[in-house]
Amino acid sequence: MKLSSILASGLFFSGIIASPVAASGAAESSAASNSNETMIPSDNSTDVSIEGFKKLCFSHHQKSFCPGRNRSKCIKSHTPEKGPKKAANFCGFWCTKMKNTEDCGFNRQLYNYEPKDWTCKDDMSFDC
Numbered sequence: 001m002k003l004s005s006i007l008a009s010g011l012f013f014s015g016i017i018a019s020p021v022a023a024s025g026a027a028e029s030s031a032a033s034n035s036n037e038t039m040i041p042s043d044n045s046t047d048v049s050i051e052g053f054k055k056l057c058f059s060h061h062q063k064s065f066c067p068g069r070n071r072s073k074c075i076k077s078h079t080p081e082k083g084p085k086k087a088a089n090f091c092g093f094w095c096t097k098m099k100n101t102e103d104c105g106f107n108r109q110l111y112n113y114e115p116k117d118w119t120c121k122d123d124m125s126f127d128c
Contacts, residue, residue: 056118057128058098066095089113100126 066074074091075084082090092111098104104120107113118124 055123055125055128057125058104059126060128062094066091069095071095098126 062069067077068074071091074095075087078087078090081087089111090113093107093113096103096107096111098107101120101124104124104126108120
């Protein structure tokens with residue numbers, strides 16, 4: 001019974017990782033169109049734009065999005081702009097150690113982090 005639960009969970013998470021994600025209207029943002037840098041929108045979204053990048057480099061972006069690489073400091077830092085729930089989701093994802101695409105997909109589910117314009121499989125790099 002435990003083996004079938006593990007297999008079912010694995011299939012579920014692999015389906016999530018492989019599923020396409022619709023591109024957001026990030027190109028419509030004037031800030032995004034004027035910059036080639038990853039940005040955090042000023043609304044209460046948990047999105048991180050990848051405009052101007054071929055792939056997100058997890059270790060580089062983790063330093064930017066998880067202040068002090070500490071989840072509680074990150075939540076405190078991002079709560080004013082995102083609100084407590086979205087800050088917790090955002091920081092839970094970015095402050096977690098990840099080594100590969102599977103870790104990324106699992107943590108997106110675990111922390112309910114749903115960026116709109118990128119996927120772990122297609123847009124995240126762990127060997128940069």
